[in-house]
Amino acid sequence: MGYSQHTHQRIDAVIGARLLNTCWFVTGVGISIAQMRLIAQDWYQGHLALWAACVASAWLVGSVFSAILLSSRRHTAVRLWGCGFLACTLLWLYVPMTPRFLPANIILSTGEFALIAFLLGLMSTAWLLQRRPWPPVGERTALAKGALAMLVGLGAVWLFPNFSGALEIACLSPLLLLDFWPQSQAPLPAPGRMIDNWYDTNEGADRWRLQLNRGKLFRRWWWAYLARRGRLSLILLASAISIILGSVWSALPTPFAGDLLAGGQIWTLAWLIASQAIALCLGLSCFFFFRGALGPQGRLIPQEWRLHAWATAFLMLVLMACALLTLGLPFLQTPWWLALSIALYTCAGTIWGILLPRLRPSLGTVIFSQRHLLLRQGSNPQIGKGQLAYERAQEEYVNRIFFTGEAILTALTAPLVGWLVDRWSVDAVLVASGRFLLVFVVLSVAIIGLLRVIRYKPLQGTRQxxxxxxxxxxxxxxxxxxxxxxxxxxxxxxxxxxxxxxxxxxxxx
Incomplete structure (x- = not known):
């Protein structure tokens, strides 16, 4: 009844979506500033990339802990997570954490920064993943945050060190103010209420949430499940790429900025940010140009475009490896060449991020695209929903396993990359990472193609x-x-x- 009385006061859904996406992106930049500032403070303790990478790994572990264990409580405390993150940030900025009577020690300082990073990573992820009475965050906003927020935060910390704290607080404010917006004027009803089930009719069977009994599952059932679904090779390739790139970009940005500062070229970061923004716009413009073939995430790529999409995705991986390689070459260290390399990497990464969810569509997307086959078979809709909910529960559990495994392996390999930076240099690690990624992608594509030929060759002669x-x-x-x-x-x-x-x-x- 209250919803019908205040309908005329609610913000339009389109305007609300634009408002939420803007506030969410700006707050993501503020969180990135906090992360880069924390890692930079640990870097100044001893100029060792190993300890800075440990702080970055602690932030990642906190984010994974929040995403996995607190996902079932997303709609309970939206304002609490935002206020908690802001309070912890203010305490970290203005209150010394280590007692003054203790001697200065790099290990003790790193432990302190790692604990703060874990708490801030936990609260920031829980805050961003909250379900709000606003339209969901768009795909382009999430891609822009993933591609641009890290480098913008790095530039804010190293270009304006005296004002980075104020910039951080200013960027955190929009989403916090949006969470305190009156619910009677929000575009959608408050999550968790009975009217939400009536209002949001798009999910359908997605409301059915099943929980698997893990004790009844046989060992390595997820491997057989992915092999049966025909997506084992792509998921393993995507997970390996995520681990490699995640470990590299967790350990290298702060030492890279430190080398620029030592060489008097710190304003090169401004060139890199500008080139990355241009490349991001170029990648998203490609999405607009091919939006008729790609469509949203919940739509299958047309049959005539699938081979081109696979080839483009693998080409983007090769370009990302080449961009990492050129970033570390000694004779390509001028600002223009660095900007061109980071622009190539950003554009290729954006296109890869657009194609990846469409190359491995969810079970619900596949079933919805072929729902006419269910009607032709005359099946019971309720039985279909139950089976679909069970298959979706399996899919979500497998995705959670891979997400957790990727994060843990990234958190473990990032300190290794930092140790290599201390032993070699930032440029040498970039060159080695680019070479390794290039060889890995070429070999993976060759193996995947060979396995597909071996698997489907007997089917060519048996059409009936x-x-x-x-x-x-x-x-x-x-x-x-x-x-x-x-x-x-x-x-x-x-x-x-x-x-x-x-x-x-x-x-x-």
Whole structure:
């Protein structure tokens, strides 16, 4: 009743989406400033990249802890997380944490900064992941934050060290003020209420949240699950790329800025930020140009564009490796060449971030695109929703496993990269990372292509016969004469899984 009384006071959904995306991006930049400022303070203790990378790893561990363990409480304390992050930031900026009677020690200082980084990473991630009575954050905003926020935060800390704290507080304010916006004037109802189920009708069966009994799952079932879905190679490749790049960019930015400051070229960061912004706009403009073929994340790429999308994605990985390589070459250290290298990396990374979720669509996307097959089979909608919810629970659990594994491995390898920076130099580590990434991508693409040829070559001569695999269950469907045993077997499998398996076989061939 209250919602109908205050409908005329609510902000338009389109305006609300633009307002939230702007505040969310600006606050993400403020959080990045806090992270870069904390790592820079630890860097000044001894100019060792190893300890700075340990602080970055602690921030990452806190973010993962928040995303995994606090995901079920996203709609409970939006304002509390924002106020807590702001309070901890103010305490860190203006209150000394180490008692003065203790002797100065780099290990003790690093432990202090790591603890602060863990708490700030936990609260910042929980704050950004909150479900609010506003439209969700757009894909382009998330890509822009991931590509631009780190370097902007680095530039704010190293170019304006005396004003970085004030810039941080100013950037944190918009989203905090938006969280205190009156709920009666927000575009959407408050999450968690009964009216939310009536208002938000887009999710449908997504409201069904199942929880898997992990004790009943056989060992390494997730490997068989991904192999059955036909996406094992792409997920392993994407996870490896995420670990490599995550460890590199967790350990290198602060030593890189320190070298620029020592060489009197600190304002090169301004060139890098400008070139990165231009490259980001170029990458997003490519998305607008091909929006008819790519579409949103919840839509499959048309059949005639899939091969081009795969080739483009692998080409972007090669360009990212080449950009890392050119960033560290000694004869390409002028501001123009550095700006061109970081622009190439940003543009390629943006296109890779756009293509990756469309090359591995979710089960709900595949089922929704082929929902007419369910109607043709005359299945019960409620049974279809139950099976779809079970498959989605498996998919979410597998994604959580890979997300946690990627974050843990990144947090472990970042100090190793920092140790290599102390032993060699920033340029040498960039060159080695670029070479390793280039060789890894080329070998991975060759192996994936060879496995696909070996897997699908026998299917080229059998157009009338198809093989379906689900766990240890195999059957062959012959178009000319279907036996009654095959019909009963199909009923045992279920229509939703049958459609999903056939669609995935068609999609990945």
């Amino acid at each position: 016969q198809s093989r379906y695999t689900t766990g240890e269950l195999h059957w062959e469907r012959i178009d000319e004469n279907r036996t009654s045993a095959m019909a009963s077997l199909q009923e045992k499998i279920g229509p939703v899984e049958d459609v999903s398996m056939s669609m995935y076989q068609r999609y990945y061939e």
